Amino acid sequence: MWESFGFEFINFYFIPGLVLGCIYALGAIGITLTFGILRFANFSHGEIMMTSSYLTWEFIMIFTSLGILAHPLIGAIPASICAILLALFVDRFFYKPFRNAPTIMIVIASFGMMLIIRSMVQVIWGPNQLTFVKGIAKPNAYIRDLTASFDFMLLIPNKHFSILIGTVLIMLLFNYLLSSTKIGKGMRAVSDNPDLAKVSGIDVENIIKATWIVGGFCAAAAGVFLAMDTQFIESTMGFRMLLPMFAAAILGGIGRPFGAVAGGLIIGLAEELSAYPWLGDGPVISPGYKSGVAFSIMVLMLIIKPSGLFKGKVF
Amino acid sequence: MDIILGYFLYGMSLLTVGGIYALLALGLNVQWGFAGLFNAGIAGFAAIGAYTYAILTTAESKFHYGGLELPLLVGDVMAMVLAGVIAGVIGLICIRLRADYLAIATIGIAEIIKLVLKNESDITNGPRGINKIPRTWEHFSEERFYSSFPLNVINSSDSWQMFFESIARWWWQPFFAGTIILIVLFTYVLLEKLRTSPWGRMMTAIRENEMAAAAAGKDVTRRRIEAFILGALIMGLAGAFLGQHLRLIEPTQTFDPSKMTFLVWVMLIAGGSGNNKGAILGAFLIWFIWSSSELVTNGMIEILASIFDSVDISILKNRAGFIRMLFIGLLLQIILQRFPKGILPEKRPAVSGKI
Amino acid sequence: MLQNRILAVENLVAGYGETEILHDINIEVAGHEIVSIIGPNGAGKSTVMKSILGILNINRGNIFLESKQITGVKPSDVVKLGVGYVPQTDNVFVSLTVQENLEMGAWTLRSGLENKFDEMYTLFPDLSDKRFQAAGQLSGGQRQMVAMAKALMLDAKILLLDEPTAGLSPKFRHEIFSTIQRINKSGMPILMVEQNAKQALQISHRGYVLVDGSNRHTGTGTGLSSDPEVARMFLGSRGSV
Incomplete structure (x- = not known):
């Protein structure tokens, strides 16, 4: 059974799907938080992700030039701080002026920011792909040998291992923030009912800042994880992630951060598993259409249940 | 003389592409300005138009099916129809939801369209794209057209060939530009009639106060889908003409989802959303700025290079396009914040007591 | 002017955008008082609340919390200054x-x-x-x-209740009213807007009757509920309570 079916399925479809799902989940957290708290679909979120991976690349270069061999996750620390500052800067100068305007103004502004941020990255780093991590990722030998001794051989490259563990850690941190800190509870409150939040004396502007910090951090993590996974970075990677992230947020229910996580995992798995030869020899869905899977799930959800799996908001 | 001709032809091409963008902006104005529907997939609808036209009208090709050699007018009409049908389907699914969802869904549709164009290479020739798309007017100088109806009734193929060889090669340019301008004007007149018609007033009422309009017994969803389809029809037509202008279309660069869609949005908002004149004015103005910004940025890079001669300008030159995009993006933000109503603000049709 | 005044609305003119809803409203609440605002639908009862909170634009008039002007202060600050507000829904x-x-x-x-x-x-x-x-x-x-x-x-310093019993069953309504009295006994002045005028006036020290955005009647709770005109207009047609 393991030889004929499980080995291939788990190692070449399920685990990559899970990894992709983690990346979508982290990205979707930011989307669903801004959608829930600021009530708008933030089109520039993918660009924050993309910028973080470029910044990480830049920091690795700087470290290397200083003679320090840095792991991407080390470069990601200063990069995520920059990403958070970028998110706060964009909010202050491009979104805040529209706080009391019809929400669609802010959607248009975020649509514009999408292009502005991407153009800036293209001006600074050029339009071509950059290699993020060199070489072929080999499966972790220890896990391979250990699992092989149980006739259950798992081939997990270290990069996937870091991404999975990293995502779990961020989720735990995020859960602690939302359920046990005042600012996290405030975020849930504003997302629940912004008008009531105002007349309850909650400082909504501070909550909004916290939202950008959390969303920016998760986006930075997602961007770096994606770069670690694909081992290259390019200026359109954020835009490519945008649709699956929106799909994940809608699938999980808008304003439901853990719904977004579930949605992200489902979408990531669905995309990878769509290439599995379920029927006959070829993949069920031609690989060229893989990125259409997220969209189809989203459209299906909008038709049958716009509030998502976990009773989110519908505007 | 050559210089004057050069300027003349440059002007013609500005008018041509400006006119095509004006059509796209008018289409968006129906959706956004009239009905408040956010379409972030304009490039997708233009791509449908262009590909439909191309597949129906081009000569047979050994690379892909299609190349049906149908009359150009059939191509134009079908370009509109197909864009409209797809708009109708999207409309049925997500027009009930708030504008953000429609924005997300339309971005998705544009992506799916791109995927289909890239992958169904039997029909679309995939990433290599479709070449030799017949241009209105210019096509008469191709043998396939002058040897068939209606030109073959007037004269023989040989004398047509001699005629087209005897006149300037650019003879069709003013005609092509003129045709597009005429279509823009025709669309404008039509939309103005529509705007002040009961349908247009109802759209305004729905946009202003959806609940009141619904309470007054108006089928809000249906009206909005109608507006969405009408806008898409215009975009499909614009796409057909863009295909003609370019002659070679391919899925990614030609219909860069962010660039084209974004430019049209800047045009409409700069000109004044809700105002058809504004849409046209904005389209030509922004297209002019966009085109001339190429000269400006290149000039600035040259100046920079002459000041700091240590700077390698080749890198900057390669990236000049992105500087322009950055500039247009900032322009949008400034317009949004300072002049949200645009150059020509919307004039409300007199809404009488009745909705 | 009342002794020990906590909240005062003086000559208030306010509304939504260009539509003026409140024309000239005067309301006062003293410490330890329950004050009810009653009136027919559309009289502007909830609008008074929203004006005090700073949710609405105030065209003219003044609002004081104790001796402090709170006219035009934004909601989150009004709350911080000591106005507790419970919206209707x-x-x-x-x-x-x-x-x-x-x-x-x-x-x-x-x-x-x-x-x-x-x-x-x-x-x-x-x-x-x-x-x-x-x-x-x-x-x-x-x-x-x-x-x-x-x-x-x-x-x-004061609790504002916007229709606290709206949509509740009679049993719960009774419970809420007795809770309100209990809160008040603990020393909290209360200003409430109520649809159930009869019960509201019974527990109120004083009441205001608003009609079309203006003060119509003012009096003690029992006084108003026994006023034949008030009874006829807002308390059902069966006469006094």
């Missing part, structure tokens, strides 16, 4: 637990949160064993209590 965070709701009410409170919790669970004993339940799962009456407790978390 959607007045709890449904996805937060009862205790989290209370905590949100005490956003600017720096210390003594635990004491405040205890105080509220004593005042609203029903909530005590529901403290870790999501507010959205509670009954209408219990939600109303969460909303009131939330509004009382910051040391409020």
Whole structure:
């Protein structure tokens, strides 16, 4: 059974799907938080992700030039701080002026920011792909040998291992923030009912800042994880992630951060598993259409249940 | 003389592409300005138009099916129809939801369209794209057209060939530009009639106060889908003409989802959303700025290079396009914040007591 | 002017955008008082509340909290200055637990949160064993209590209730009114807008009758409910209460 079916399925479809799902989940957290708290679909979120991976690349270069061999996750620390500052800067100068305007103004502004941020990255780093991590990722030998001794051989490259563990850690941190800190509870409150939040004396502007910090951090993590996974970075990677992230947020229910996580995992798995030869020899869905899977799930959800799996908001 | 001709032809091409963008902006104005529907997939609808036209009208090709050699007018009409049908389907699914969802869904549709164009290479020739798309007017100088109806009734193929060889090669340019301008004007007149018609007033009422309009017994969803389809029809037509202008279309660069869609949005908002004149004015103005910004940025890079001669300008030159995009993006933000109503603000049709 | 005045609305003119709803409103609340604002639908009762809170634009007139002008102060600051407000609908965070709701009410409170919790669970004993339940799962009456407790978390000087019994069954209505009296007895002045004019006036020290955005009658609770004209207009046609 393991030889004929499980080995291939788990190692070449399920685990990559899970990894992709983690990346979508982290990205979707930011989307669903801004959608829930600021009530708008933030089109520039993918660009924050993309910028973080470029910044990480830049920091690795700087470290290397200083003679320090840095792991991407080390470069990601200063990069995520920059990403958070970028998110706060964009909010202050491009979104805040529209706080009391019809929400669609802010959607248009975020649509514009999408292009502005991407153009800036293209001006600074050029339009071509950059290699993020060199070489072929080999499966972790220890896990391979250990699992092989149980006739259950798992081939997990270290990069996937870091991404999975990293995502779990961020989720735990995020859960602690939302359920046990005042600012996290405030975020849930504003997302629940912004008008009531105002007349309850909650400082909504501070909550909004916290939202950008959390969303920016998760986006930075997602961007770096994606770069670690694909081992290259390019200026359109954020835009490519945008649709699956929106799909994940809608699938999980808008304003439901853990719904977004579930949605992200489902979408990531669905995309990878769509290439599995379920029927006959070829993949069920031609690989060229893989990125259409997220969209189809989203459209299906909008038709049958716009509030998502976990009773989110519908505007 | 050559210089004057050069300027003349440059002007013609500005008018041509400006006119095509004006059509796209008018289409968006129906959706956004009239009905408040956010379409972030304009490039997708233009791509449908262009590909439909191309597949129906081009000569047979050994690379892909299609190349049906149908009359150009059939191509134009079908370009509109197909864009409209797809708009109708999207409309049925997500027009009930708030504008953000429609924005997300339309971005998705544009992506799916791109995927289909890239992958169904039997029909679309995939990433290599479709070449030799017949241009209105210019096509008469191709043998396939002058040897068939209606030109073959007037004269023989040989004398047509001699005629087209005897006149300037650019003879069709003013005609092509003129045709597009005429279509823009025709669309404008039509939309103005529509705007002040009961349908247009109802759209305004729905946009202003959806609940009141619904309470007054108006089928809000249906009206909005109608507006969405009408806008898409215009975009499909614009796409057909863009295909003609370019002659070679391919899925990614030609219909860069962010660039084209974004430019049209800047045009409409700069000109004044809700105002058809504004849409046209904005389209030509922004297209002019966009085109001339190429000269400006290149000039600035040259100046920079002459000041700091240590700077390698080749890198900057390669990236000049992105500087322009950055500039247009900032322009949008400034317009949004300072002049949200645009150059020509919307004039409300007199809404009488009745909705 | 009343002795020991806590809240005063003087010559208030306000509305939504260009539509003027309140033409010339005067309302006063003294310490330890329950004051009701009653009147037919569309009289502008809730609009008065929203004006005090700073949710609406005020065209003319003044609002004082004790001796401090709060006209045109934004809602979050009005709350911080000591006006507890319970909106008519959607007045709890449904996805937060009862205790989290209370905590949100005490956003600017720096210390003594635990004491405040205890105080509220004593005042609203029903909530005590529901403290870790999501507010959205509670009954209408219990939600109303969460909303009131939330509004009382910051040391409020006055409590504003916008139709506290709207949509509740008679049993719960009775419970809410007695809770309001209990809160008041603890020393909290209350200004409420009520649709159930009869019961509201019974527990009120004084009442204001608004019609078409203007003061029509003013008097003590019992005085107003025995006024034949008030009774005929707003308390049903069966005469005095």
